[in-house]
Amino acid sequence: MYKKKLRGMYISKKVLKYHFDPHEAPRDTYLLCKLQWGETGTPWIHWVKNYRYHAEVKNYYYHAEAYFLEKIFKMRRSNNYVNCSITWYLSWSPCEECCCKIQNFLRKHSHVNIDIHVSRLYYIENEKNRQGLRNLMSLEKVTIAVMEIEDYTHCWKTFIQGDVDDDSWTVDFPSEIAKNRSILKDIFEDLPLIESAMPSVSCSITWVLSTTPCGKCSRKILKFLRAYPNVTLKIYAAKLFKHLDIRNQQGLRNLAMNGVIIRIMNLADYSYCWKTFVAYQHGEDDYWPWSFTSHIFLNWIELRHILLVSRHLEKTLRVKSNAKS
Structure with missing residues (x-):
């Protein structure tokens, strides 16, 4: 029963509404994922959250991103010669440590690309977290964006099992989305430019x-x-x-x-x-x-x-x- 609460295919309406509300600041991070091998076929969907457990010698703690990459992806690993597209919807943006783990994962899996959509920004005043996001965004195989209203609607239709659409819960989200998008845009504007031998003409x-x-x-x-x-x-x-x-x-x-x-x-x-x-x-x-x-x-x-x-x-x-x- 414990593991079922940490991961699964469908998520409850209560969890989605609370943990992905950009006005809230919950402690846990939830990750909703769509994973597509190749260009055709039905995407595999799954969700995970922070994972904690206690052993006799040591206490273990996984952030949602690390738990997915180290535990869930191995379960779904297919032919390494087939491209894999992963889409994440995160309740919090990755911290500096998780950004490093994502980079290391992508170095080992050259066939994988990850599109990351975040509901809110995690301790974004911390320069280490800002630099971690910059390092990720500088990779060819990664995109990072703030979740749009359309993304919330997509998550409701995809990760909620057998329920009617409900647009009312996102009605006051646009101002927070705009604020977070502005912050994220400022962070990425600081990305270093590649030196070019081209003249500085338009x-x-x-x-x-x-x-x-x-x-x-x-x-x-x-x-x-x-x-x-x-x-x-x-x-x-x-x-x-x-x-x-x-x-x-x-x-x-x-x-x-x-x-x-x-x-x-x-x-x-x-x-x-x-x-x-x-x-x-x-x-x-x-x-x-x-x-x-x-x-x-x-x-x-x-x-x-x-x-x-x-x-x-x-x-x-x-x-x-x-x-x-």
């Missing part, structure tokens, strides 16, 4: 993509832009790539929040690409695929919905900043 890049970037590519784009702050990027995509996958959604939000312009291609964009990138053939001077119109509109609606969260938070932060000044 560079504008425009991509026309057949699909939007996946979550993994979004991480790589962000790290590139952080290394080259003189570069701006615009992305025009013909369609959305697996847009129901929350990892891909969060990747697009992170890009948008960091200044990347993302658009769905319209008919004029197709015409431009035809004239710019297609070798000229007599009688084919232009290309306006009118049959794409409905698909363009549907993709535009979905992208607008995905980015709406990041725009709302950015506006909230701007209003708060103006109020303080």
Whole structure:
């Protein structure tokens, strides 16, 4: 019975509402996880919390992150040649010690990447914890973000067994989310830049993509832009790539929040690409695929919905900043 309280597949509504409320400051840390081997199949879900037990010689204590990596992941380990995507929803951000353990784990498991979403920031005034988060975020295989309202809704639908949706418990979360996101953004702005041999002139890049970037590519784009702050990027995509996958959604939000312009291609964009990138053939001077119109509109609606969260938070932060000044 004791172990069942420390980990499982589904979590109680009471625990989710209390431990993931950004206004509260509970002692324990809860970790909700989705683990995906390869690109297909149903993700495996699980939750763990801080683990304490007493032995005759020594008392043992695991933080939730360490317990998952050292105990749970071993149980689920598959073929080392298959990529593994892990998504964590944490009630507290990792401490400095857990950040080190996550780094060591990823060095040993080159096929694994981890997306971390946190409800609140753990002793964030402590410089060791801030530096631990910076060290994690500097890794190619890690993203860290504050949980959005959509993440809370996703956790309710995924980790609560057989219950109707309940949006009322997050109604007063936006102000705390905005505050924590602002703090986390300030921490990551202190990340050291990679030395570049490029001149310090501005560079504008425009991509026309057949699909939007996946979550993994979004991480790589962000790290590139952080290394080259003189570069701006615009992305025009013909369609959305697996847009129901929350990892891909969060990747697009992170890009948008960091200044990347993302658009769905319209008919004029197709015409431009035809004239710019297609070798000229007599009688084919232009290309306006009118049959794409409905698909363009549907993709535009979905992208607008995905980015709406990041725009709302950015506006909230701007209003708060103006109020303080």
